[in-house]
Amino acid sequence: MLLLIIIAAKAQTNTYKFKRDITGVNSVWHSMKLPDQLYKNANAGFEDLRIFGINGKDTIEVPYLLKQRGDKxxxxxxxxxxxxxxxxxxxxxxxxxxxxxxxxxxxxxxxxxxxxxxxxxxxxxxxxxxxxxxxxxxxxxxxxxxxxxxxxxxxxxxxxxxxxxxxxxxxxxxxxxxxxxxxxxxxxKGIYQDVKYKTFVVKNDAVNKETVIDVTLKNAVPVAYLKLNAQSDFDFYRSIKIEYATESFKTDKGIQYNYANLFEGTISSLEKPEYHFANTITSRLKITIQNNDNKPLRLSRAELKGNVYEIIVRFDNPTYNYALYYGNEKATSPSYEIEKFENEIPAILTSIAIGQEQQNPAYSIKTEKPLFENKTWLWLLMAVIIALLGWFSFKMLRN
CATH class of the missing domain: 2.60.120.260 (Galactose-binding domain-like)
Structure with a gap:
């Protein structure tokens, strides 16, 4: 019986690579802020976020609402x-x-x-x-x-x-x-958190008459706001484009990145160089300023912020042991009834803690490996095929 209980619990959680224990549950409604380290392993759209509670033989899925605390x-x-x-x-x-x-x-x-x-x-x-x-x-x-x-x-x-x-x-x-x-x-005003970056590299391209700024972040985190420190001895107005890295790949010239647009507009001495855009999870930004025939601006630093993602959870039974699971690329977004009754959620919620990331011990999805992982096997197979073809060819020629 105990073995069947364990198998039943694992059957619900075994498709998620990672888990984080949830502590401090003492009432029905709580809120939790997603930790920055979660974003790199969770799906970009958070379709794979699940909360499960386990108590002996029972395993329950807990309904939640994911809120992005942006400006309204x-x-x-x-x-x-x-x-x-x-x-x-x-x-x-x-x-x-x-x-x-x-x-x-x-x-x-x-x-x-x-x-x-x-x-x-x-x-x-x-x-x-x-x-x-x-x-x-x-x-x-x-x-x-x-x-x-x-x-x-x-x-x-x-x-x-x-x-x-x-x-x-x-x-x-x-x-x-x-x-x-x-x-x-x-x-x-929404809830923002400062985003730290590792590098801020400015390159002035005289051939294309533009300035390109590469900003590398410490982690893949949400970014929704950028402020540049741009200075010039004269008034200016120039086109600006902000992009974020979607993926990276290796080439002979090193690691290259594919980018997608975040914002296109103007940087001007008449307006504050502040830009708001959709909250986007990334670890790298590229900012391009078109100078045309003008002298490049003096750019020294940037200020970045991102909107906080918060989970509002309804714990029907606080006595269970709860954990947050994620890391399932094939998962689809859950559909919970509480999103239809959002007005019934209390205005003031107690915040609870999400623990450190750990490998989910119940994860049992096996990765299909190729038949021949070693190139030696491929060469041997080719040699056998060539030998067989040669033997049949020789036999036909002799006849």
Missing amino acids: TENKAIAFKQINQSSNPNGYYYTFQSDAAITINQINLSFKQDNFDWQITLDGSNDNLTWFSILKDYRILSIKNNDTNYQFTKLSFPNSNYKYFRVALKSPVQPELLEAKISKTDTI
Whole structure:
């Protein structure tokens, strides 16, 4: 009977190469943060994550929710109408009115002109008489040519609550304003952790007129944010591409990597060199900046962060011995009912610990080995075949 119990328990866990013991279970609901060392052996999409509980003859699979704690952004468009458009020797003015005082923090402007470099002042008022400064000497820019199509016409500012907003433009020619989208953006910050890197190598390629930065991380971990320390003696705006290594392979020139895109955009002196992208697990990044005929930027370091992956688990029986299993390339994502009743999960959860990685002793999937692992056997087989062919050929010729 004991042997049958052990076999039954192993039958559920024997397809997973690795396990980590879970300790501290003392209630139904708990949360666990995935350790950094887990990512290199788990499937990229986490389809193979399983939690099993064992208590004597019983083995149960525990339902869970995997959460990525990234930023949540909500953009709400605000209804405003343009009531005035005027000018004086100091510039051109556009006034917008809402039905009541309302809070906004962003205005997106669209102009008919393509190439411009203007200064903007933004004021707010509740009576259209007394004005209060919100932005002063704020620069907007548009550049369109064979190499670049870049626009920076978004006004971002702290939450401001007024009935009237006035945009003042300093320009040598009259701007042709096509549209002004006024909105309020709310961002709930996610949970990030700093990502350490081993190397930060900058190479300026004069032939291709680009700068390539290779960043090697200490471990394969989630990355969702990059900030560059980029400096120049003059204003700049250049194309930037961020890629991550998907796989490596050996060649005569050493180890080479295949890359996939994370982000494509612009690095500019007008905006902070900060980039957000989908949380991606990798151990290597490549950043390419197109310099064209310009002097390369001075790049000294980077700041990397990644969103935390957290598991929310429902332990129906805290008396079991629980462990997290993974390392099954053929596993498919589990389907648990708790994802349909997420609103019933308590808001405050106790965090519990995941132990060190260990080989799963129940793992019993055997790797199929080739018939002939040694090349000597292949040569012997070829020699036998050649000898047989020669003998039959000689016999036919003799007859």
